[in-house]
Amino acid sequence: MAHQYQKRAERSTELGNLTICSFCSPSEIMSLSFNETFTKYARYNPIISRKETLSDVASQPDTNVTLAVTDDGKIVGFSILEYPKPDERWIRVGERIMMEVSVIEVSRLxxxxxxxxxxxxxxxxxxxxxxxxxxxxxxxxxxxxxxxxIMPMAYRDMMIKLFTPFGFKIFQTNEPNIMLRPENLFMARIGTNISEKIQKQFKLVRFNMDT
Known part of the structure; x- marks a missing residue:
């Protein structure tokens, strides 16, 4: 049974037709096959390389797993919106306030x-x-x-260009992993119903000043 908020759209490309589908269920994901290009390369290891992992994520509350699927049932692109892990600082902004675009992956081809x-x-x-x-x-x-x-800063610019039209803005943070390299990036979209109190907490958490 499809999720009540699921949306589908057909895309025609030079490589063939695709269906973009949001809020994919675990059963829908398991019925598909993973494109062979979601594998390790010499200097690149995809974050997710098994459809079972996608299925597990899709079972979590409020999570949106969106897929790009070929006519013959191959996943050639996927993305995930989910709550942060319990040990991440963003949990401290408030219960179920932060949701991460944790993955956007498209097959090289x-x-x-x-x-x-x-x-x-x-x-x-x-x-x-x-x-x-x-x-x-x-x-x-x-x-x-x-x-x-392309080089790291050019890739960073590409990411900014991708996210900006959807209301995401660059925010500064002292999160250690983000600060490790100048090309690393933190962007966020603040919902219109987020209170001033939560926005202030978000700022404090970004700089680890809430404890």
Whole structure:
């Protein structure tokens, strides 16, 4: 049974037709196959390389797993919006306030088709988007720069260009992993119903000043 907020759209590309589908259920995910290009490369290891992992994530409350699927049932792109892990600082902003765009991944073969924008569009079209702070963390060591043949700062600019149209802005933080490299990135979209109190807490947490 489809999720009540699930949306689907057909995309025609030079490589073939695709379906973009949000709020995919574990059973829907398990019925599909994972494209063989979601594998390790010499200097790149995809964050997720098994559909079972996607299925597990999709079973969590409020999580949106959005997929790009070929006509023959192969997953060639996926994205995840989920609550942060219990040990992450963003939990301290408030209970179920922060939601992370934790993954946007497109198979190397399909990256010229503009699928990432479609995935993000469906991902953040969430019924709770004005009650939440959506965020993304860009760590350069997770980027497939060989696949794009670009330098880290250019990849960073590409990420900013991808997220900005959806209301995301760059925010400063002293989170140690983000500060490790100048190209690392933290962006967030603050929902219109987020109170001033929560916004202040968000600022304090970004700089670890809430404890």
């Amino acid at each position: 399909w990256r010229s088709a503009g699928i990432a924008k479609d995935l993000l569009n469906f991902l953040v079209d969430h019924p709770l988007k004005e009650e939440r702070i959506f965020y993304m963390v860009g760590y350069s060591w997770t980027w497939d720069m060989d696949g794009k043949d």
